[in-house]
Amino acid sequence: MTTKHTPATPLPWRVPITYKPSDGLELLGADDFCVTSFDTEECPQTTGDALYIAHACNSYPKLIDFVRSRAGRTDADALLRSLGEA
Numbered sequence: 001m002t003t004k005h006t007p008a009t010p011l012p013w014r015v016p017i018t019y020k021p022s023d024g025l026e027l028l029g030a031d032d033f034c035v036t037s038f039d040t041e042e043c044p045q046t047t048g049d050a051l052y053i054a055h056a057c058n059s060y061p062k063l064i065d066f067v068r069s070r071a072g073r074t075d076a077d078a079l080l081r082s083l084g085e086a
Contacts, residue, residue, distance in 0.1 A: 004084030009035045011061070013054040015047070025050055 007013075009029030016028060027035040027050050038046035064085050070076040080086040 007035075007057065009033050012058045015050045015054055027054060 013027055013029050013035055025038045025040050025047060029035045038050055040046055067076050067079055077086060
């Protein structure tokens with residue numbers, strides 16, 4: 001079994017709809033707590049990265065529920081173990 005990793009900031013995470021590129025971009029967790037921030041002037045692609053990170057993190061619990069519904073199958077059990085969820 002590997003270590004289970006959980007976010008210190010509760011889900012769901014989101015990217016604010018409006019922001020000023022000169023101020024950077026924050027990835028926000030539940031209750032608008034800042035998870036991290038990105039310098040969008042230095043790295044303009046970070047907006048897409050932040051959206052992807054939020055989507056992946058918010059989808060993770062659904063993925064685990066789906067895989068758990070197939071428990072007992074070797075591939076499902078192996079995936080759960082590799083994610084620290086078994």
